[in-house]
Amino acid sequence: MTSLLDALLVIVLVMNLFALGTSRIHALIRIVSAQGALLGVIMVLVHRHLTIPVLAVAAAGIAIKGFLIPAIMQRALQQAYVKREIEPLISPLASILLGAIATAFAVLLAGQLPLVNQNDGALLVPTSIATVLVGFIILTTRFKALTQVVGYLVLENGIFVFGMLLIEAMPLVVEMGVLLDLFVGVFVISIIVNHINRAFSTLDTRQLVSLRE
Amino acid sequence: MAFVLICFPLLMAALAAVVSSNRVRPWLLPATALVHVATTIAVLVQGTGVSTGVAWLVLDPPGRIVLLQVSVLFLLCSFYAVGYLRYRRDQTNRVFCACLLAFLGVISLVTWSHHLGLMWVAIEASTLVTAPLIYFNRTQRSIEATWKYLLVGSVGIALALLGTFFLAYASLHAGLDSTLTLESLLEHAPRLSKPWLHAAFVLLLVGYGTKMGLAPMHTWKPDAYGEAPGVVGAMLAGGVTSSAFLALLRVYQVCHAAGDDAYTSRLLLFIGLFSMAVAGVFMVGQRDFKRMLAYSSVEHMGILAVGLGIGGPALFGTMLHVLTNGLTKGVLFLSAGNIHRDYGSKSTDHVRGAMQRLPLSGTLFLAGFLAITGSPPFGPFISEFAILNGAFDEGRFVTAGLFLFFLLVVFIGMGATVLHVVQGRAPTDIHRTDYRDGFLTGAPIVVSMMLVLMLGLYIPPPLSALLGDAVRFLENQP
Numbered sequence: 259m260t261s262l263l264d265a266l267l268v269i270v271l272v273m274n275l276f277a278l279g280t281s282r283i284h285a286l287i288r289i290v291s292a293q294g295a296l297l298g299v300i301m302v303l304v305h306r307h308l309t310i311p312v313l314a315v316a317a318a319g320i321a322i323k324g325f326l327i328p329a330i331m332q333r334a335l336q337q338a339y340v341k342r343e344i345e346p347l348i349s350p351l352a353s354i355l356l357g358a359i360a361t362a363f364a365v366l367l368a369g370q371l372p373l374v375n376q377n378d379g380a381l382l383v384p385t386s387i388a389t390v391l392v393g394f395i396i397l398t399t400r401f402k403a404l405t406q407v408v409g410y411l412v413l414e415n416g417i418f419v420f421g422m423l424l425i426e427a428m429p430l431v432v433e434m435g436v437l438l439d440l441f442v443g444v445f446v447i448s449i450i451v452n453h454i455n456r457a458f459s460t461l462d463t464r465q466l467v468s469l470r471e
Numbered sequence: 472m473a474f475v476l477i478c479f480p481l482l483m484a485a486l487a488a489v490v491s492s493n494r495v496r497p498w499l500l501p502a503t504a505l506v507h508v509a510t511t512i513a514v515l516v517q518g519t520g521v522s523t524g525v526a527w528l529v530l531d532p533p534g535r536i537v538l539l540q541v542s543v544l545f546l547l548c549s550f551y552a553v554g555y556l557r558y559r560r561d562q563t564n565r566v567f568c569a570c571l572l573a574f575l576g577v578i579s580l581v582t583w584s585h586h587l588g589l590m591w592v593a594i595e596a597s598t599l600v601t602a603p604l605i606y607f608n609r610t611q612r613s614i615e616a617t618w619k620y621l622l623v624g625s626v627g628i629a630l631a632l633l634g635t636f637f638l639a640y641a642s643l644h645a646g647l648d649s650t651l652t653l654e655s656l657l658e659h660a661p662r663l664s665k666p667w668l669h670a671a672f673v674l675l676l677v678g679y680g681t682k683m684g685l686a687p688m689h690t691w692k693p694d695a696y697g698e699a700p701g702v703v704g705a706m707l708a709g710g711v712t713s714s715a716f717l718a719l720l721r722v723y724q725v726c727h728a729a730g731d732d733a734y735t736s737r738l739l740l741f742i743g744l745f746s747m748a749v750a751g752v753f754m755v756g757q758r759d760f761k762r763m764l765a766y767s768s769v770e771h772m773g774i775l776a777v778g779l780g781i782g783g784p785a786l787f788g789t790m791l792h793v794l795t796n797g798l799t800k801g802v803l804f805l806s807a808g809n810i811h812r813d814y815g816s817k818s819t820d821h822v823r824g825a826m827q828r829l830p831l832s833g834t835l836f837l838a839g840f841l842a843i844t845g846s847p848p849f850g851p852f853i854s855e856f857a858i859l860n861g862a863f864d865e866g867r868f869v870t871a872g873l874f875l876f877f878l879l880v881v882f883i884g885m886g887a888t889v890l891h892v893v894q895g896r897a898p899t900d901i902h903r904t905d906y907r908d909g910f911l912t913g914a915p916i917v918v919s920m921m922l923v924l925m926l927g928l929y930i931p932p933p934l935s936a937l938l939g940d941a942v943r944f945l946e947n948q949p
Contacts, residue, residue, distance in 0.1 A: 371666050374644050390633065397626065403618065410625055417633045424639050427650065432588035436632065439595040446599055447621055450606070454618060457611045466615040469694040 263303050267381045270296060270419070271361060274392040277412060278353040283404060287331050290411050294323025297418050304382070304422045311430045318437050319418065327411065327444050334448040335404060338455040347399040357392050364388035374423075382423055389416030403451045403461045407444065414440055472517075473528045473583050475510050476538070479503065480576035487568040496568050497556045500549035503572055504542075507579075511542040515937070526652050527586040532941035536790055537717045538582040539937075540797040543922070544709045545575050547915040551805050552702045554911025558812060566603050573600045574706065581714040585653045587635050590718055591628070594682060597711055598624045604706075605699040616691075616698035623691040627681025631718070634674030638725070641667035653721055657947060660728035668726065672735060675722045676742065682715035683772045684765075685742050686749035693753075696765035697817070701808015704761065708768045708804060709797035716775055716793065720945065723779055728947050732782060739780030740870055746773030747877035754884035758819045761811065763888050764803050767843055770881050771796045777874060778858040785861025786942045788854045795842075795850030795926050801919045802839035805912075806832045810892065812906040819888060824897030831908040833893045835916045840889040842923050844882045850926030 273293045280286050298320030305312050364387035371383060393413025397406055451461065458465045483503040490496045515535055556564050577597045584590040606617040639651050644664035681688040696704045726735045750770035757763040778789030809832035810825050811817045826833035842849035862871035
């Protein structure tokens with residue numbers, strides 16, 4: 259069981275690097291939705307005793323992260339006619355390299371933090387921190403509004419990984435509230451993205467520079 | 472009681488979304504606000520006996536202070552909003568009213584929540600319901616501001632969630648049945664795992680600090696406050712920031728109970744003084760008076776962080792400052808909104824002689840400036856003086872010196888802009904809009920100013936007792 263879990267977590271880490279390497283927004287959204295769905299599966303594996311809260315959160319996670327949010331974003335994308343992330347701040351190769359460094363840093367950092375049970379999900383903490391850092395890299399090095407939203411989703415995925423350590427400790431209401439807030443957040447952001455596109459005829463956030471000192 | 476305070480505004484928000492008349496709908500705001508204030512006062516008078524039967528929803532003394540401040544500010548803003556929306560008949564105010572009402576309900580939930588996870592959910596919800604408010608003007612600039620507000624706010628609040636999870640793991644590590652309720656965290660605080668607790672504190676400080684607008688996470692603030700209508704600016708500066716500060720207070724309290732004061736106070740003092748310094752730098756020579764108010768808000772969040780960092784004797788002043796800052800921000804944003812409406816500009820290039828053209832709003836803007844920069848006899852003077860006194864009591868002379876220096880810089884920087892706006896002759900070449908100071912757009916500011924003045928001259932005994940309770944509660948004394 260543990261080896262399967264570790265293998266899936268490594269896939270999550272590889273997906274991070276894929277997300278950093280791709281220059282097509284469609285592919286990026288698909289990778290992140292697959293990552294979100296995979297996290298739902300991992301959540302079921304982490305817990306040997308399947309309880310109703312675990313199953314409910316896992317199912318809601320798969321539905322929202324794997325299907326609903328990608329659908330909203332694809333729709334926003336269709337309305338905006340964007341196909342390609344043309345010029346990220348740094349090249350895809352450099353992004354992947356940066357992502358690898360972030361992953362190594364996450365492993366080192368996680369080594370400093372004491373675990374409750376050394377055998378239990380030793381990879382969960384580094385995966386979580388690495389995914390959060392990759393989310394930050396995407397947020398700061400891409401300029402298209404929708405790509406930045408994807409970066410935010412990767413960051414949320416990282417936090418979701420950490421949440422798996424706590425599922426029995428966190429009440430169901432809170433977990434569901436977190437997912438609901440994420441869903442509504444992406445919904446509201448997509449509406450704003452749509453308005454940005456209509457007002458500026460582009461999704462390039464470098465056009466949003468009229469407000470500064 | 473909790474049910475009325477949280478759910479009634481949400482119900483009214485749903486009602487506002489259904490009402491079809493653009494003229495009637497704004498009146499739902501004062502109606503809800505009156506019920507909310509009345510219930511809040513009833514809860515406060517009842518004292519400590521208020522219980523909901525749920526361990527997650529408890530109104531403790533710091534929560535009471537924030538609830539009182541937000542409720543009173545919302546009442547004043549709600550009457551102002553009716554007057555303001557009369558000038559905005561050109562567009563529908565359905566979303567505006569619904570979101571403003573939902574905001575009141577969500578903030579009430581923040582003040583009641585004693586479960587850090589639930590508190591996070593409520594604060595994130597407050598980000599989401601305020602975003603459409605900033606976008607009310609539907610201009611390119613307001614889209615840009617909304618985008619930055621949503622993105623920076625969401626990322627910041629995501630870090631706060633990670634911090635909350637770290638805190639839960641710290642208690643799991645201590646072998647507790649981790650529940651994240653404030654009571655259980657405080658009870659077992661000394662046993663919490665130190666590395667996890669420290670990491671959690673940093674993440675929560677950055678996360679909720681982003682919502683408060685502490686530098687360097689303040690970048691959304693000038694844009695959002697500059698582009699949002701004045702009444703929204705007042706609710707952001709006096710509502711969102713206060714509730715995020717309440718979240719930070721919870722975290723501070725847990726670390727305090729764990730005996731980690733040295734660690735937390737260093738970080739709080741640094742980030743607080745840095746915020747004051749950044750605000751001072753950007754205020755000098757600021758030509759946009761609404762952006763200037765945003766930097767003033769950054770400064771005052773810095774003051775709150777400094778007060779918390781000093782701890783002990785400065786806590787009374789810090790809690791009082793939550794009240795005085797919130798109310799004074801109401802005066803400033805609402806009067807600035809009136810001036811903006813009259814001149815059709817918020818730049819000092821065009822706006823001069825506001826006292827001549829708008830005697831009431833201009834005078835209140837000037838009085839609000841004097842109050843917020845800590846001039847006697849207004850409320851902020853008392854609270855800032857109490858924080859300074861606390862710094863001297865603790866022997867933190869460097870902190871106290873920097874605190875005074877930054878206050879001086881801000882006074883000079885803000886003074887130059889404000890005097891430019893209110894003094895001189897009103898330019899005759901600028902077309903005057905149809906705005907005139909009326910009862911609805913004037914009286915709430917006057918009342919707010921009176922309250923600020925009253926807090927400077929006389930703190931009513933029940934309020935003083937409440938502040939004392941809050942300080943004892945924060946220091947974990949029975």
